[in-house]
Amino acid sequence: MKKTILLTALVLSGLTSFAQSNDEKNIKLFYKKALTESKAYTWLEYLSNDIGARLSGSQNAQLAVNYTKSQLESLGLDKVYLQEVMVPHWVRGEKESAFILNGKVKTAVPICALGGSVATAKTGLTAEVIEVQGIKELAELGDKVKGKIVFFNRPMNPENVETFISYGACVDQRFAGAKEAAKLGAVGTIVRSMNLRLDDFPHTGAQSYGDLTKEQYIPTAAISTNGAELLSATLKSNPSLKFYFKQSCETLPDVLSYNVIGELTGTVTPENIMVVGGHLDSWDLADGSQDDGAGVVQSMEVVRILKNLNYKPKNTIRVVLFMNEENGGKGGAKYEEVSKQKNENHIFALESDSGGFSPRGFSIEADDANLKKIQGFRDLFEPYLVHSFTIGHAGSDISHLTSKAIVKAGLKPDSQRYFDYHHAANDKFDAVNKRELELGAATMASLVYLLDQTGIEMPKAN
Numbered sequence: 206m207k208k209t210i211l212l213t214a215l216v217l218s219g220l221t222s223f224a225q226s227n228d229e230k231n232i233k234l235f236y237k238k239a240l241t242e243s244k245a246y247t248w249l250e251y252l253s254n255d256i257g258a259r260l261s262g263s264q265n266a267q268l269a270v271n272y273t274k275s276q277l278e279s280l281g282l283d284k285v286y287l288q289e290v291m292v293p294h295w296v297r298g299e300k301e302s303a304f305i306l307n308g309k310v311k312t313a314v315p316i317c318a319l320g321g322s323v324a325t326a327k328t329g330l331t332a333e334v335i336e337v338q339g340i341k342e343l344a345e346l347g348d349k350v351k352g353k354i355v356f357f358n359r360p361m362n363p364e365n366v367e368t369f370i371s372y373g374a375c376v377d378q379r380f381a382g383a384k385e386a387a388k389l390g391a392v393g394t395i396v397r398s399m400n401l402r403l404d405d406f407p408h409t410g411a412q413s414y415g416d417l418t419k420e421q422y423i424p425t426a427a428i429s430t431n432g433a434e435l436l437s438a439t440l441k442s443n444p445s446l447k448f449y450f451k452q453s454c455e456t457l458p459d460v461l462s463y464n465v466i467g468e469l470t471g472t473v474t475p476e477n478i479m480v481v482g483g484h485l486d487s488w489d490l491a492d493g494s495q496d497d498g499a500g501v502v503q504s505m506e507v508v509r510i511l512k513n514l515n516y517k518p519k520n521t522i523r524v525v526l527f528m529n530e531e532n533g534g535k536g537g538a539k540y541e542e543v544s545k546q547k548n549e550n551h552i553f554a555l556e557s558d559s560g561g562f563s564p565r566g567f568s569i570e571a572d573d574a575n576l577k578k579i580q581g582f583r584d585l586f587e588p589y590l591v592h593s594f595t596i597g598h599a600g601s602d603i604s605h606l607t608s609k610a611i612v613k614a615g616l617k618p619d620s621q622r623y624f625d626y627h628h629a630a631n632d633k634f635d636a637v638n639k640r641e642l643e644l645g646a647a648t649m650a651s652l653v654y655l656l657d658q659t660g661i662e663m664p665k666a667n
């Protein structure tokens with residue numbers, strides 16, 4: 206009788222349902238676990254609705270550190286700890302305002318300060334506007350922009366199915382537009398939001414003044430896509446219209462914050478580390494449910510599934526919730542710095558930072574041998590409609606990692622809707638679909654498992 210009870214308990218616990226040698230079966234089990242008993246959505250709900258926006262240096266960012274640490278502890282991992290990191294502390298201040306001043310007609314348009322921007326004067330800034338399609342066109346204008354507001358209006362190219370390509374082709378005007386315009390004597394910049402959709406949400410994001418002196422800094426803001434269309438059309442009929450905007454953001458002293466780390470220690474080669482992670486900080490305009498609450502809870506779900514199945518990894522599997530991806534990348538850099546000090550050896554890193562949409566595959570940074578190896582897993586993922594295994598950027602937090610032989614991958618979800626929400630006030634919990642989020646977590650768990658089982662290809666010694 207007792208024996209029967211014990212056996213039943215073992216079967217129910219999943220211990221015996223996990224077959225070390227059957228990849229197809231095990232992957233099916235990961236998807237089943239994710240779709241039937243995942244904690245990812247519950248975690249995301251708390252991060253989004255109970256905590257909210259988590260910009261680096263904010264109190265909410267600290268609450269998110271505390272919460273995810275306690276949740277990782279509840280999973281019974283081998284280790285859970287915090288890693289100290291100093292992060293920038295930029296605050297938006299009161300809500301921005303902006304108007305197109307076309308003769309006697311004054312039209313309000315939605316803007317938001319870009320991260321790291323300086324404030325305007327307390328009374329705001331008013332100037333004529335010069336529209337450009339990018340930094341190259343700005344350079345051609347030279348000192349014609351002196352005393353004016355430069356309006357960067359290059360839209361994201363709708364022809365690319367992979368929308369990150371369109372983002373990459375535009376984002377320089379947001380990141381470096383103010384710096385370049387300031388060099389030519391402009392007094393401010395307004396940047397079209399990185400959004401394929403026409404709507405009323407301004408999208409913030411990081412910008413940098415580079416090596417300018419503080420006296421050279423000019424205020425910079427994003428305008429909604431509808432606002433950009435209106436400004437551009439009005440400029441065509443009245444090139445000498447004026448634009449007014451007011452913002453009161455400022456940069457405060459750096460703040461002590463943390464990366465949150467949990468570990469399942471390897472049972473064969475514990476010195477070989479496999480990282481799975483996302484970033485805990487978000488922009489301040491909304492909850493950051495897609496960017497990157499989704500990646501955080503998916504990464505936590507990966508270790509939850511493996512632990513729950515009593516999987517004994519060969520290598521150490523480490524979940525890392527990075528701080529400060531959005532406006533500094535300090536968490537990723539600190540993680541690598543500490544890893545170097547400890548002489549750690551990373552063989553694999555997987556990041557989820559492209560939203561919690563239906564997974565389509567992975568964006569891979571690897572040599573030919575390892576790329577081929579991961580592409581060889583394709584058939585195992587095909588039943589889950591995950592089939593895109595291509596070379597590409599894996600993730601900015603893991604970009605710092607420099608172990609001798611390391612394979613990096615980024616979860617690649619369908620990207621059609623990502624830029625509807627990215628860095629905007631609508632990046633909220635209801636923007637994330639529960640099943641899509643869970644499918645991403647299962648996809649990540651499957652790749653971690655496969656590479657843990659098979660190891661990576663080491664470069665041939667010369």
Ligand SMILES: [Zn+2]
Nearest residue numbers: 496497530558
């Ligand atoms: Zn992100």
